Amino acid sequence: MTAQYTHGHHDSVLRSHSWRTAQNSCAYLLSSLTPTMHILDVGCGPGTITASLARLVPLGHVTGIELSASDVLQNARAHAAAQGVANITYALDDVLALSFPDASFDVVHAHQVLQHLSDPILALKEMLRVAKPGGIVAARNTDFAAMTWFPESEGISLWHKTHQQVVRSNGGEPDAGRRMLSWALAAGVPKAQITATASAWCYSTPAEIAWWASTWEERVLSSEFATSALERGFATQADLAAMSQGWKTWGAQPDAWFGHLHGEIVCRKKQEARVAALQAEVESLEKELGTHEDAEAIVKKHIKLLHRYNEAKDAAQILIGRLATLKETTVKQIHDELDLRHSD
Structure with missing residues (x-):
């Protein structure tokens, strides 16, 4: 061809x-x-x-x-x-x-x-x-x-x-x-x-x-x-x-x-596919979080996952919301790590 x-x-x-x-x-x-x-x-x-x-x-x-x-x-x-x-x-x-x-x-x-x-x-x-x-x-x-x-x-x-x-x-x-x-x-x-x-x-x-x-x-x-x-x-x-x-x-x-x-x-290229892929991986990690003794280790996996995607702030906010059951200090750690404290 x-x-x-x-x-x-x-x-x-x-x-x-x-x-x-x-x-x-x-x-x-x-x-x-x-x-x-x-x-x-x-x-x-x-x-x-x-x-x-x-x-x-x-x-x-x-x-x-x-x-x-x-x-x-x-x-x-x-x-x-x-x-x-x-x-x-x-x-x-x-x-x-x-x-x-x-x-x-x-x-x-x-x-x-x-x-x-x-x-x-x-x-x-x-x-x-x-x-x-x-x-x-x-x-x-x-x-x-x-x-x-x-x-x-x-x-x-x-x-x-x-x-x-x-x-x-x-x-x-x-x-x-x-x-x-x-x-x-x-x-x-x-x-x-x-x-x-x-x-x-x-x-x-x-x-x-x-x-x-x-x-x-x-x-x-x-x-x-x-x-x-x-x-x-x-x-x-x-x-x-x-x-x-x-x-x-x-x-x-x-x-x-x-x-x-x-x-x-x-x-x-459309970014919707990026967010969908991220959400699927987040859901998989959340299942692991439910039975894992070390919640902080799972949170770090989430953070590393997010860093693999450029400009995924919306997806990061979704992640933070889904992890709301974690300790407040852990949520603050995610905010600091992703530099989303002042994002819209």
Whole structure:
């Protein structure tokens, strides 16, 4: 069910993707992160975003996954080691059938992944499944039709057209950015739980233009894109040469400018399931409390249980009410432990 990845993992592709970091590629998510979070980074590629996310959750952990590119993950591990990032692991996995149990991660993140999938809605459902109640599913995708550049270039225009043909023939959707909100709704996320935004990459400095032009000058000739374009009749070798030359010529222009828009979503998984799970565990512990000689030990179990859930103050209040038969000093201990003395 997974579509073919249009670009493949040629060195020219990985060099391009290695520019990406959490700061320049998922800034829309960063304000939601806390130091203890556990994050799943779907389609992590060379791991530069993954490693920078790991730095932002120093007391947590980040797991990066790729579908089949084990050599890419080796490079990602080497990058993390070189950066001194230890709270990170990498594994092979499929976003359309994730191997992780339900409610495994505080954040499930995917950058420029959904556009390459044959079923992005199923992918979002899987991402939601492994997100904890109250957790976050975040995704960002470019919108190819919204790309723009100057000066005009026949070679780049041909590349733009051909790229969209190749992506769609692979089962993907190049104009994914504008569909992000729609896909999240189709995956069952209530609109009130979705924050949909947009941001852009813009290349305008001499260094940015030289880098962007040179990566595509090589990619149109050497990556999986070139192979697919030729095999499926979307381009000839002469066309690919014209695209490459177009990028080279454009990149030499002093007024060269390139911008492209990205659609973004942050989906908050409903918290009701968290409270329900907590109540079930509380009820189990309360049965134990009825026959246990050491009530204080059971209270401590309750406290540890509550700490496993972020923002579960309502559930904590329910717990305190159910333990009202305990000594007043024990109830005060719970208040102090959970810092709920002044909560609403």
